[in-house]
Amino acid sequence: MPQNTAAPVANVVRQAQQQHMRGNIRQAEQLYRQVLASDPRNPEAIAGLGLVAAQAGNLPAARELLKKALSLQPENPDNLVNLAKVDIGLNQPAEAERALLDALKRRKRDAAAWNMLGWCQQRQGRLTEAVDSFRQAVRIKGDLPEALNNLGTALMLLGDNAEAAKILARCVSLAPKAAQAHMNLGSVYAALDKEADAIKHGKRATELAPQAAEAWFNLGRSYHTFDHADQAIAAYGKAVELAPQAAQFMNNLAQVLESALRSDEALAWAEKAAAMAPDVSEWSENLVRGYLVRGRLDDAKATAEAFLARHPDTLGMRLLLGDLAIREGRFEDAKAAFSALLEEDGSRARALRGLARADKVKAGDPLLDRMADVAAREDIPVEDRVELYFALGKANDDVGDVDTAFHFYAQGNALKNRGCRYDPAKMEDHIDGLIETFTADFLAERADWGDPSERPTFIVGLPRSGTTLVEQILSSHPQVAGGDELPDFNQIERLLKRRVGYPRGMATAPRAAVTDFAPGYLAHLERIDPDAVRVTDKLPGNALRLGLIALMFPQARVVHCRRDPVDTSLSIYFQNFGGAHEYGYDLASIGHFHRQVDRLMAHWKSVVPTPVLDVDYEAVVADHEGQGRRMIQHLGLDWDDAMAAFYANKRVVNTASVWQVRQPIYKGSVERWRKYEAHIGPLLDALGMTR
Structure with missing residues (x-):
């Protein structure tokens, strides 16, 4: 009579799994192999060895074993989820997503699987889908910290900071020692302009994970956001110490050193950031700007040209070289640079603007229609539309079409003014404070x-x-x-x-x-x-x-x-400033600001x-x-x-x-405002001029 071996094999599998759960990996592995010696196609033992390989860091071997187990037992959702974990470890989010979707067909209320699915979707740039998956994980298991942290982070990336703060605060309450959650909550509070909360949670993250460079970097960003320059320098410095290869950390350290007027150190770190990541355009472009600010034109040009020699199609650097040519007065070179960019893509707003800045525009110039066509497109970013409206204003002023010029200037200013918060009462109080003090x-x-x-x-x-x-x-x-x-x-x-x-x-x-x-x-x-x-x-x-x-x-x-005063104010209105000129995009605000500065100058002179x-x-x-x-x-x-x-x-x-x-x-700017008198009533009123 044949011997029945099924029961003994099942018993050994259970023993192996129990040892595995207790953390006795070596004993578990021996038992899994014992099973396979008598039953080479046992899916539980093959999957168990796959998990052992994964825990040992041998992810390719783990993947092969788990796939073999699935070929023998394709309906097992555990093996699908474990395969997804291995694929995530191998940085293969698309493969992991396929395994997770299969698992969720068989086990729909698996919160951990929904959470991992969201991570895969986010990693592939599908942030909205990721949020839906994270939400599903939280609906199934509301006290899963990992899902809450991921949901809060994804909401933050989508710009929904208010909800992100609520979700991350809930995560921190459930897992008060989760450094990552504190770090993310600090970041979202910084975005919400909640200084004390941002710094509190940022500091807590560094206390919980003192060797985590990213935690120090995020704390540095919060300090930097709220103008605590010394503390930001210290936090960024710690991040760089812990991650000496991180060019972004060096770049941010350079920026805060610049704001603290430690210019030599700032430039040194900007140079290190660009050298550490020589093929990342952002850091090299920042370095070029640093050289320009210091008047080191040869260094700026050499850095830009060296980068373009390696990456000739880098748009930002090519635009910088065009801007540099304008700053140096090489207008023909600038026009050639911007024209080349537009031959490749006629919708490049910054190149169109640069071409308009490089010379006076003449009647009949096709540049006028090109800029107007691009500005009318609904798919261009708002900041590009603003740039083009101001460029169109300048170009139409060049050709003497006053009404059209003002129309475009007004559109550009209206868009720009949406993000401004000029407060006349606050400005008056500031001027009063200066006069009372000094x-x-x-x-x-x-x-x-x-x-x-x-x-x-x-x-x-x-x-x-x-x-x-x-x-x-x-x-x-x-x-x-x-x-x-x-x-x-x-x-x-x-x-x-x-x-x-x-x-x-x-x-x-x-x-x-x-x-x-x-x-x-x-x-x-x-x-x-x-x-x-x-x-x-x-x-x-x-x-x-x-x-x-x-x-x-x-x-x-x-x-x-x-x-x-009217020429000055109108010229301000016609300029898209790069810095903080909150008053500069509304005629009445410009007039108010002008009168406040006049009031203060009279005081200074006395x-x-x-x-x-x-x-x-x-x-x-x-x-x-x-x-x-x-x-x-x-x-x-x-x-x-x-x-x-x-x-x-x-x-x-x-x-x-x-x-x-x-x-x-x-001489063309003297009494220029007379041409625009019909359009500037609010400015004349704010300046106190009779009409």
């Missing part, structure tokens, strides 16, 4: 705080008031270097707001709160030109900081640029010891040599004939006036 007595009591250097020269005024033209004339003098719009005092103001409550908090601020910044600023000027007697800083917004400037550099010179020279744009246009002599005398230097041919100055120009300052004196 009195003549306040400055006199702190007269010994300042650095005696006479090198800093500040060119201030409203944007579009002639600051670029004035700097171009002054920097044509061999002893004057043009620094362009330096970010230093903007950053200093931000740091003082956080540290002492600027401006009103300056009344009780310690001396070091101001004097600690002077050496860094002077070092910046030294880097621009170590031989220059004067170095200009033409950031227009420094008009709001002359009290602070007087505290730091009482011997500095200030040139205050003035221009017809209290600051720093010499201030008013220079009217119209006077410069009428007699640039005479005004140049006034200005250079104000700087304590003798006239040089090179100043008469300022338009031949080859320095880089980064502002919207780049074309005009490359020409002999430009």
Whole structure:
């Protein structure tokens, strides 16, 4: 009579599985092999050996064993789920997804399988489907932390930060020691502008996982978002220490160092990021911009050209080279660069804009219709449409079609203004605070705080008031270097707001709160030109900081640029600024801001010891040599004939006036507003002008 071996084999399989569940992997493996010695096609033993191989890190072998088990037992959902786990480990999300879908046909209420399916879909870029799968996992098992964390993260990536915060907070309450969930919750709170919560959970993630570089990086981002520069530098630095090959970590460290005015360190890290990932365009493009800001044109060009030699089709870098040509005044080169980009794809908004910036557009130029056609397309990003509306405004102004030009300018401004939050009452309160704080007595009591250097020269005024033209004339003098719009005092103001409550908090601020910044600023000027007697800083917004400037550099010179208020305001309205000009996209807001700056300038002139020279744009246009002599005398230097041919100055120009300052004196902007008078009623009213 034949011996029945089925029962003994089943018993050994159960023993093997029990040992496996207890973590006794070696014993389990021996028992699985014992089963296969007598039953080579036993699917449970083959699948068990597949799991053993997976736990040992041998994923290819695990995959083969699990597939063999499935060929013998195709209806087993456990084997399908385990195969999916192995495929995920092999970075094969599409293969894993197929296995999971098969498993879920057989076992629909498997929360872990739905969670893994969502991960596979997200990894393949199908974020909406992933959210649906994660939701299904949570419906089945509401206390599954992994699914909650994944759902919250996917919602955050979709921009639904409010719901993401609720889901991730629930995850943290269920798994308070899950570092990843704390990290993600900190990120979403940062996106919701909840500073305390963002930093709290970001710090908790680093406490739970102190060796996790990503946790430190995310904490650094939260600190960076809320202007805690020192803490952001420390957190990013820790991330780089733990992950010394991570170029993104280095790039963010460079950015926050720049904001903390540690420019040399910032550039060094930007260079390291680009070197660490030489084929990632973002880091090399950031480095090129860093070189441009510092006036290192040769380095900027060499970096861009070296990258393009390896990756000739990189759009961002090719656009940067075109922009660099404009800044250097090589307009024909710029037009050639942008035209080549448009031959490949006529819908490239930045290339169309660049072509419009590189020269005056003439009537009948097909560029007008090309830009209008692209701007009318519904599939282009809003920011590209904004760029094209402003470019179309400029181009139609060039050809003298005033009504069409204003139509496009108004459309561009309306779109841009959606994201702006100019608050007239808040601006008035800020100006009041400056006037109340920086009195003549306040400055006199702190007269010994300042650095005696006479090198800093500040060119201030409203944007579009002639600051670029004035700097171009002054920097044509061999002893004057043009620094362009330096970010230093903007950053200093931000740091003082956080540290002492600027401006009103300056009344009780310690001396070091101001004097600690002077050496860094002077070092910046030294880097621009170590031989220059004067170095200009033409950031227009420094008009709001002359009290602070007087505290730091009482011997500095200030040139205050003035221009017809309507011409100035209209020119602001016609410019798509890259930085923070919240007031700049609404006619009434521009007029209000203009009057507030005028009010503050009147105060500064009555209290600051720093010499201030008013220079009217119209006077410069009428007699640039005479005004140049006034200005250079104000700087304590003798006239040089090179100043008469300022338009031949080859320095880089980064502002919207780049074309005009490359020409002999430009008179077309005087009383330009008269052409647009029918369209600018709100501006005239805000400026208090009768109509």
